[in-house]
Every structure is written in C-alpha cells, then in structure tokens.
Amino acid sequence: METFHIIFIIAIFLLIISALFYMQKKHVSFNKRVFLALIVGIVFGLILQFAYGPTSTIVKESANWINVVGRGFVSLLQMLVMPLVFFAILSAFTKSKLTENFGKIGGIVIGMLAFTVAISGLVGILSAGVFQLEGMEFTQGEAESSALATNEERISTLEGMSTQDKIVSMIPSNVFFDLTGARPTSVISIVVFSSILGIAYMGVRRKQPEQAKLFASIVDAVFTVVMRVVTLILRLTPYGILALMANKAATSDLIAFWNLGKFIVASYVAIFVMFLVHMLLIRIVGLNPITYMKKVLPVLTFAFSSRSSAGTLPLNVSTQKEKLGVSEGIADLSGAFGLTIGQNGCAGIYPAMLAVIVAPTVGIDPFTPSFIFTLLAAVIIGSFGVAGVGGGGIFAGLIVLSTLNLPVAIVGLLISIEPLIDMARTALNVSGSMTTGLITGKIMNQLDIDTYNTSEDK
Template identity: 75%
Template sequence: METFHIILVIALFLAMCAVLFYMQKKFVSFSKRVLLALVVGIVYGLALQFIYGQSSFIISESAEWINIAGNGFITLLRMLVMPLVFFAILSAFTKSKLANDFGKIGGLVIAMLAGTVAIAAAVGIFSAGIFQLEGMEITQGEAEMSAIAGHGDKLDTLNEMTIPGKIVSMLPSNIFSDLTEARPTSVISVVIFASILGMAFMGVKRKEPEQAKLFASIVEAIFTVVMRVVTLILRLTPYGILALMVNKAATSDLVAFWNLGKFIVASYLAIFIMFLVHLLLIRMVGLNPITFIKKIMPVLIFAFSSRSSAGTLPLNVSTQKKSLGVSEGIADISGAFGITIGQNGCAGIYPAMLAIMVAPTVGIDPFTPSFIAMLLVTVVIGSFGIAGVGGGATFAGLIVLSTMNLPVAIVGLLISIEPLIDMARTALNVSGTMTTGVITSKITKQLDEEIFNSKEEQVIGEVAQN
C-alpha cells in the first residue's frame, strides 16, 4: 500500500511538471511559470505533510525521488559557477571592458558590498532589540544536539585562523584545486587568478598582438558556449523550484517554526527593512526602484527557492546585463564577488542577531556603543570568504561569535528553522549583489538606462524561448 502512495505522490509531481512544460510551449512568461512553481510546490508539500506526516516513510521515499529534479538542478547550476566566473572575468579583459578601470570598479564593488553588509548588521541589531531577543532561551532537542556536535571541526579551524591568515587564504595557491571549490575562498581566488591572467593578456597584446588576438578568440568562443549552457540550464528553473519547494514544505518541522516564531518574525522584519534599503540606494542614484524590483523578482524567487547565492549566479549576471543594463565587466565582477563577500542576509543580519541574543548569557550588555561598534567591524571582516551555498550563514555565525568570544552553541540550537529563514536571507544576498552592480555601473557611467527603464525582461524572454 505504501508503494502505491509513493507512486501516486511522484505521479502528481510529474503531472505538475507536465503542466509547466505545456505553459512553456504556450509561451507563458518565465517569471509567471517560476512564481506558479513556487506557490504550487509549497501548497503540495504542505498537503503531503498534513496527509502523511513529516517523518513518514512515504514522504521520505517520495522526497528522495523528487529530489532528483531539485538537487539535480542545483548541482547543474553549481557546475557552472567556476567556469562562468573564470571566463566572464577573462572575457571582460579580452574585450577591453575592464582593462583600464579594473581597480576602480573592483574597489567600488567591494566597498558597496562591505558597506551594505555593515548596514545589514545594524538592521539585525535593531530588529533583535525591537523583539527583545537578548538572552532568549531556546529548547535543545536531539537534532540541535547533533548539530552542535557537528560544528566541532569548524570551530577548531576557526580558532586557528587569524585575520592575516584569512587574507592570505584568498590568494590562489593551486588554481586547479580552487576550480573545484575546494576552499571557502575558492571563488575569490579564481577571480584573482582570472584578473592576473587578464592583465598578462594586456601586456601580450601590446608586444605580440597576433598571439593576443588568438587567445582572445579562444576565450570568447569558450565563453559563448558557457553562456549557452547557462541558458539551457535556466530553462529548467520552474521544474527545479517546484521540486525544491515540495520537499521543503513536506519535510519542514512546522512545530519548531511555531516555537521559534519570535526569532523568525524578527529575522524577516530585518530582511524586509534591508530590502527597502536596497531600493532606497537605487533611488538615491536617480533610478526607479519599482522598475528594479520588477526586473529582479524572478531572480529573487529562484534564490529564495534554491537557498544558494552561488547557484543563482548565472541568472543574476544574465539579468544584470540584459535586463538592468549593467555593463558586462561590472555584472561579472559584482556577481563573482557577491557570492563570497558581503552577503547582507547570511553574513550581515544573521550573525549580528545571534551576537545580540547570546551576549547577555556571559554578562555583556549587547546595546552598549562599544559592543555594537566591535560587532559591526567583526561582521564586515568576517563576511569575506563566506561561501554562497546552503550553510554559509552557519559558518558566518561561527566566525563572528568565536571572534568575539561569545558562546557558539546557539548556531546549532537554531538548526531546525534554518531552511525557512535561509530562503529569505539568500534572496537578500542576491538583491545586495544586483544593487551593487547597478549602482557601480551608474556611478562609473556604464549603465545603459534605456535597457534599465525598458519594460521588457530580455534575459527572461531568451530563457523562455531559446
């Protein structure tokens, strides 16, 4: 009987995929299909949990099969991250789009990301204060105890890590290892290596133009193919989001969400305020924030569903270039840096709230100016090198708490509600990256405002039709 129910659950999921495919053939817009997949996935997943129970054999077996579509999609996207980062940066040099302004653009991008993560931390402190989260007691269950024990190795690594050592770790030592994302700082290392290679290309271009021309042609050919692969995989987005949301809704611990509702609401308030800050920044440079939010919404929906800033990179960069009018070089730089520097949600709001919550347990008043100033500086420094994948916020929290000599057990105590909050944090991370790209492009006068102000979502149209 159980086998019949498992087959039924999977068959209904496949029927939903068939409907999405039919909508694609009828040229229903990409953003509408993505939003429908998000909503239907949540409703179907909650219905399954209500009927069978969160921990039932039917749910676990069905989820494993449905995960082929969800996790398989995320895996394909992560496959593209390193090739996309490497060849996008290198292509910007071979096209002379970054050659003369790389230092200025890179500095602006890093300054924007660091500045917004500091603001995000301040917003997190404010929200924690409003909801009086300081000293909040959290029940420790079996899952939480297991999570705390699992952080032992990470803590050992963090205790051995100094700030100078962390800076050195960002430099490429074995580029082949970094291309496999072997380290948390692999993305930055690949960006640095691609930049060095690009600068070397500029030197060869002056002395041996024929060799440089051949190299540029090879890079452009490979980059064109990589971008085509990006388009093909992005077409799978509605199906991947449907699978991811079904599994999250069906297997989430709703009781834990209810018990920790105060922290969840405080987190979402902080995230919402920070979204408004992004829109305010867009308005301050003379652009329409409503146009901005409409064009990035499909990207945010995907980030929300996937919980992966790195996995969202292809759609992020493509949307910046083709829908927001950001220049190629700046979109590539902001996208690459944004998945490992200054993540507003995971490396800004979350660790700041954790620090406010645990400080009173060791006799520290978390709202003194000296503590807040130290916390903001620690958050900004700690945000460098946080991987843009699920679990990045946990690592950021461990870094900040251990650096400030605060108890780290709270990171494990919140593990049961991580998926729900992490979805919104990831969307905020991506919003911060895209805000950085648009503002940097505007400041350097490289923003195509005609594309930005147009009503057409060019990248979405290409994904839907190609």
C-alpha cells in the same frame, strides 16, 4: 500500500511538471511560470505534510524522488559557477571591458558590498532589540546536538586562523584545487587568478599582438559556449523551483518553526527592512526601485527556493546584463565577488542577531556603542570568505561569535529553523550583489538606461 501512495504522489508531481512544460510551449512568460511553480510547490508540499506527516515513510520517499529534480537542477547551476566566473572575468579583459577602470570598478564593488553588509548588521541588531531577543533561551534536541558536534570541528579550525590567515586564504595557491570549489574562498581565488591572467594578457597585447589576438579568440569562443549552456539550464528554473519548494514544504518541522516563531519573525522583519534599504540606495542614484524589483523577482525566487547564492550566479549575471542594463564586466565582477563578500543576509543580519542574543549570557550589554561598533567590524571582516551555498549563515555566525569570544552553541541550537530563515537570507544576499552591480554601473556610466527602463519581458 505505501509504494502505491509514493507512485501516486510522484505521478501527480510529473503531471504538474507536464503542465509547466505545456505553459512554456504556449509561451507563457518566464516570470509567471517561476511564481506559479513556487506557489504550487508550496501548496503541494503542505498537502503531503498534512495528509501523511512530515516524518512518514511515504513523505520521505516521495520527497527524495521529487528532490532528484531540485537537487539535480541546483547541481547543474553549481557546475557552471567556476567556469562562468573564470571566463567571465577573463573575457572582460580580452574585450576591453574592464581594462581601463578595473581597479576603480573593483574598489566600488567591494566597497558597496562591505557598506551594505555593515548596514545589514546594524539592522539585525535593531531587530533583535525591538523583538527583545537578547538573552533568549533555546531548547536542544537530537538534531541540535548533532549540529553542535559538527560545528565544534568547524570552530576549532576557525579559532586557529588569524585575520591575516583569512586574507591569505583568498590568494590562490593551487588554482586547479580552487576550480573544484573546495574552499569557502575558492571563488575569490578564481577571480584573483583570472584577473592576473587578464593583466598578463594586456601586457602581451602590447608586445605580441598576434598571440594576444589568438588568446582572445579562444577565450571568447569558450565563454560564448559557456553562456549558451547557462541559457539552456536556466530554462529549467520553474521545474527546479517546483521540486525544491515541494520538498521543503513537505518535510519541514512546522512545530519547531512555531516554537521559535519570535526569532523567525524578527529575522524576516530585518530582511524585509534590508530589502527596503536596497531599494532606497537604488533610488538615491536616480533609478526606479520598483522597476528593479519587478525584473529581479525571478532571480530572488530561485535564490529563496535553492538557498544557494552560487547556484543563482548564472541567473544573477544574465539578469543584470539583459534586463537591468549593467555592462558585462561589472555584472560579472559584482556577481563573482557577491558570492563570498558582503552577503547581507548570511554574513550581516544573522551573525549580528546571534551576537545580540548570546552577549547577555556572558554579562555583556549588546546595545552599548562600543559593543555595536566592535560587532559591526567583526561582521564586515567576517563577511569576506563566506561560502555562497546553503549553510553559509552558520559559517558566518561561527566566525563572528568566535571573533568576539562569545558562546557558539546557539548556532547549533537554531539548526531546526535554519532552512526557513536561510531561504530569505539567500534572496537578500543575491539582491545585495545585484544592487551593487546596478549602482556601480550607474556610477561608472556603464548602465544602459533604456534597457533598465524597458518593461519588455525577456
């Protein structure tokens, strides 16, 4: 009987996919299909949860099959991250898009990411204060105990790393190893390596123009093929979002969410405020923030459902170029750096809130100027090297809490609600990266205002 129910559920899921495909054939806009997939996925998942229960065999097996589509789509996007970062940065040099102002552009991008993560940390502190989260206690269940055991291994590694070690870890020592994405700082290492190759290319171009021309042609050809693959995979976005949200809604522990509702609400309020800060920054440089939100919503929707800044990179970069009018070099650089530097949600708001909660347990007043200043400094430094995948907030929380010599157990105690908050944090991370690219483009006069202002749905 259970097998029949599972087959029935999968059949309904396939029918929904068929409906989305039909809409694509009828040229229904990409944005509408993405949002419809998000809503239908949530509703479908909640129906399964209330009909069978989140821990039932029927829901678990059905969700596993449904998630083949979701996880498969995220895997395809993650497959593109390293080739896209490598060839995008290198292509920016061979096409002379970053050669003249690489240092200045890179400095503005990194500066903006660090600036916004500091603001997000402050917003997290204020939200924790408004909701009176300091000293808040959490219960420990089976999932939490398991998470604590896992985190103890990670924290032992972090405690042995000095700030200097963390900086050195961003320098590539084995580029082939980093191309696998095995380290949290692999993306930064690939950016550094591709930049070194680009600088070397500029030297060859001056002394051996024929060889440089051949190299540039090869890079351009490969990058063109990579971007074509990006286009093909991004067409699958509505189906991936449908599966990811259906799986999440069907299997999430709603009771745990309810019990920890105060922390969840405080987190979402802080994230919403930080989105407003992004829009304010866009307004300050003379652009319409409403236009920005309309054009990036599909990107943020995917980031929300996938919990992966890295997986969202292809959509991030292509939207910056094609819909926001950001130049290719700046879009590539802000997208790549935004994966592991200055993530506003995971490396800013979340660690700051955790620090405020646990500080009173060791006799520290979290709202003294000295503690706030120290915390924000730790947040900025800790934001360098946070992996742009699901769970990056856990890693950032461990770094900040260990830097301040605060108890790290809270990271494991919040594991049951981590996915729900992490979805919104990831969307904020991606928005921070795109806002940085947009503002940098405006400052450097490398923004196509006509493309930005057009309302055409591409």
